[in-house]
Amino acid sequence: MDAGSIRGGADRLGLEASVLSRQIQTLERELGVQLFLRSARGVTPTDAAAVLLSYARTAQSNANLLKAQLEELTSAKRGLIRLAVAEGFIEPLVEYVLRDFNQAHEKVEVTLTLVSSVEAVRMVAEDTADIGLAINPPPAEQVLVRNRRARPTRLVVWPEHRLASCKTAVPLNELLHEPLALMSPGYGLRQMAQLAGYVERASLRPKYMTSSVAALKLLVRNQLAVTFMSDAAVESDVRRGELKTVPLENAVFNATEVQLIVKSGKTLSSASQTLMAYIDQHIF
Template sequence: METIDDRRVRYLFEAVTSGSVRAAADKMDMNPSVVSRQIAQLESELAITLIERHGRGVKPTDAGEMLIDYYRQHQSHQSDLVIKLGELRGLARGHIDLVLGEGFVSDLMAEPLQSFWVKYPGLTIKMNLAGTNDVLRQVTDDLAHIGLVYNPPITPSIRSRAAVRQPMCAIVPPDHPLTKLERQPLLKHVAAYPLALMHGSYGTRQVIALAEQMDRIRLTPKLTTDSITVVKRFVMAGMGIGLLPEFAVTQEVDAGDLVALQIDHPLLAGVEAHIVTRLGRQLPTAANQLLLQLISTMRAFKDSRQRSKGVRQ
């Protein structure tokens, strides 16, 4: 065949991303037989199997994956075209998809978004919170224009637009014994106190695990969570300490409620915060303006000489 029916490809996409034909049908508000028939028709037209059915749903074949990637890129290009057409009206309207780790939220809300919306009040932003791995996935799959991520692994499809060293810190109350040390705390000092750590899908926990291996120290967290807010509340309640980069607690440090102590460890001292986009994707003007705003105004992307005085180095 000379053309591919994009409407039928959408049925395939929804079935695979939803996990089953029935789930796709529910999402599209139609009968499952319609979805199944459209996929079968597409397989017939292309003369190749696109999905494999199993007890819990469907998964794509190699050919199915190719069509799903095609559909994602097609939707991304279409979305970018709509935005660019809007940009001809002077950025009076438009939408940006942003995905980030929770640790960036207080930094982002402190000034960057306020300043951005003063300049471009007609633009809208969708903000998703995710762990490191999911941030990279959403950017790679064009579900987000921009990602903010801490300690990301090297990923061929990802382009880093800014990378700034943001050491891992021990987050403690102002009167904690670690603040009385005459030196930066070592990992063994941290291990002596009850800890709150993030789940393993987060960049903070992944780099901590590597540091544990290097020092042959095993940290046993009293609390494991997927919420940085929970870690901060744990520390402020006097239940123990947390391990986070300083920018995740900027408001609390500025208010004097918490102190961020840089840990004396070569690996933890060299961790970076990144702003990322998909390699090869040309951002719409609105998204590019937001990217420039974040790089120039977020504390997470200032070097160590420009950081808060609440961080003890």
């Protein structure tokens, strides 16, 4: 279901498609339900497949939690934590949170997936991530917001840019003739830029689009474009004198919020709770 096809699923598992197809048919016989509708165009998952997938994800999450709890009883401080993080917060997360966390939890494994805020919500809701860090994420019934903080979005320019030394907030119409770099559609920063432009009737058309915050920074450092980011995303770049941030005169950008999210009703391991405490301390 995740891969979208038998062939895609087989490739991920390192199996032949025919082998995986037979295994699915065996599972269907054992459960007494049809999991996929087969046609010349491929396979379509049934409602039963969605129920089974939800059960499988919950079972895997519970197994991971049990393993972590048993290992914690031995004081080995082992375990696995799955993070889904908006890329704009990867630097403070690594430089401050994970650096300090690792000193006390060297044997805890951490998987770090850089995603859009929408994808972070989906992963937490589906229990494929234990903790999410997102920018203005959409609300979801299965997701609980553990912490939130206002993080205004700034204009990011190179140090010699004409607006770099601006002492007042910059209106959007001042940027209409600037080459602009934005995140790809689906990312929170892109959605905010579209909403901000709509509110002020300013057409913010990007010259460059990317799914990488690192690429946005490179475009600005090489004086090819200006962009929008939070202070946290460019803190180290500003400290080194490579980039400058300028406040924006826009209610949408000034209402940006970062949220720490988890799955509603889920019991987190002790290590996960400790990591969230570090995130609270350094990011919120």
